Amino acid sequence: MVHDERDITIIGGGPTGLFGLFYAGMRKASARIVDALPDPGGQLTALYPEKFIFDVGGFPKVLAKDLVHALHAQATQFGATFHGSQRVIALEERAGGFDLVTETDRFPTRSIIIAAGIGAFAPRRLPQPCAAPWEGKGISYAVGDPAQYSGKHVVIIGGGDSAFDWADQLTARAAGLTLVHRSDRFRAHGATVAAVEAAQQAGKVAMHTFHELHDIHAGDAGLLHEVELRDTKTKTTRRVRADVILPMLGYVSDLGTLATWGLQVANDEISVNQEMHTGRAGIWAAGDITTYPGKLKLIATGFAEACTAVNQAVHWIYPDRKVNPGHSSNLAIFGQKDD
Numbered sequence: 139m140v141h142d143e144r145d146i147t148i149i150g151g152g153p154t155g156l157f158g159l160f161y162a163g164m165r166k167a168s169a170r171i172v173d174a175l176p177d178p179g180g181q182l183t184a185l186y187p188e189k190f191i192f193d194v195g196g197f198p199k200v201l202a203k204d205l206v207h208a209l210h211a212q213a214t215q216f217g218a219t220f221h222g223s224q225r226v227i228a229l230e231e232r233a234g235g236f237d238l239v240t241e242t243d244r245f246p247t248r249s250i251i252i253a254a255g256i257g258a259f260a261p262r263r264l265p266q267p268c269a270a271p272w273e274g275k276g277i278s279y280a281v282g283d284p285a286q287y288s289g290k291h292v293v294i295i296g297g298g299d300s301a302f303d304w305a306d307q308l309t310a311r312a313a314g315l316t317l318v319h320r321s322d323r324f325r326a327h328g329a330t331v332a333a334v335e336a337a338q339q340a341g342k343v344a345m346h347t348f349h350e351l352h353d354i355h356a357g358d359a360g361l362l363h364e365v366e367l368r369d370t371k372t373k374t375t376r377r378v379r380a381d382v383i384l385p386m387l388g389y390v391s392d393l394g395t396l397a398t399w400g401l402q403v404a405n406d407e408i409s410v411n412q413e414m415h416t417g418r419a420g421i422w423a424a425g426d427i428t429t430y431p432g433k434l435k436l437i438a439t440g441f442a443e444a445c446t447a448v449n450q451a452v453h454w455i456y457p458d459r460k461v462n463p464g465h466s467s468n469l470a471i472f473g474q475k476d477d
């Protein structure tokens with residue numbers, strides 16, 4: 139499908155891209171986001187939707203998924219669009235602009251802002267061949283709404299922050315919770331590990347270190363019923379009741395073809411100047427994907443960088459529009475004093 143041309147197309151709908159989309163609308167530029175993931179939010183949606191964030195201005199404490207919801211509402215108020223499940227795989231330059239190409243679609247655009255974070259990312263899959271047939275039928279790589287695990291036997295595989303955060307959160311809801319890790323060294327926050335170990339001592343969590351997935355067994359109805367775990371030291375196996383398996387083995391991210399677009403890319407980061415410009419005409423970048431002296435990879439800095447990149451792009455496309463956006467509290471677009 140070939141879409142209409144927009145002034146600005148933002149690659150990536152994490153917090154940086156979403157705030158950039160809002161800013162483009164405020165500057166009366168037509169804009170869109172294309173993102174490889176189905177839903178907006180970037181790392182906040184994919185990696186830690188249920189975690190609280192404490193260092194975003196104006197929110198003493200906000201759940202990541204709630205911040206994404208608010209960002210999305212703010213971003214789309216002027217009619218700009220989010221196109222999910224659209225991984226950008228090629229850039230084609232033409233007179234007056236570019237075409238961004240995904241596996242299925244083509245997005246003509248006059249300028250581009252790359253807010254691609256750590257690249258298009260996907261959960262690391264369980265390596266055991268027995269796992270693949272159960273994907274979506276009991277094995278889930280995205281946790282989603284915790285309420286769906288009420289009364290279920292949940293097996294979490296992994297030893298990092300996500301594994302322990304979810305073990306801690308789901309213990310109270312699940313009928314049984316088992317944590318499986320191939321060693322006894324955990325890459326998780328000490329306080330969360332302590333909380334899960336306390337739940338283990340209270341008999342609410344079963345923890346199997348030096349174990350890995352060996353096989354999966356169906357019950358009478360053909361549904362997932364048990365996992366067979368293999369002790370990597372004794373080489374023996376044991377069966378554990380399971381309705382759901384949540385592998386939390388981290389993510390693999392891939393910058394893909396972005397690295398071949400003639401930009402200055404090193405260590406999966408794009409060098410930008412203080413205007414967030416990449417050095418290639420018509421292309422700016424913002425958020426986690428950028429680097430410059432003093433760079434901080436935070437949501438707050440991504441917001442500011444998106445604001446800079448969009449205002450520069452707007453002025454480049456429409457030289458009569460100043461870089462400085464003025465104060466939103468004075469803008470007619472919000473029904474305030476005429477600007």
Ligand SMILES: Cc1cc2nc3c(=O)[nH]c(=O)nc-3n(C[C@H](O)[C@H](O)[C@H](O)COP(=O)(O)OP(=O)(O)OC[C@H]3O[C@@H](n4cnc5c(N)ncnc54)[C@H](O)[C@@H]3O)c2cc1C
Nearest residue numbers: 150152153154173174180181226254255257258425426437
């Ligand atoms: C567990 C955890 C906790 C955190 N806690 C905090 C915190 O408390 N405070 C804080 O400030 N920061 C925190 N961070 C960091 C914060 O999440 C990042 O700084 C922020 O997400 C960066 O936003 P972004 O929009 O630049 O990139 P991302 O959130 O990474 O979004 C980039 C988007 O680009 C898309 N994309 C990439 N390549 C392509 C492509 N080729 N085609 C289409 N789409 C593409 C991706 O799918 C993704 O949706 C935390 C991070 C983690 C992992």
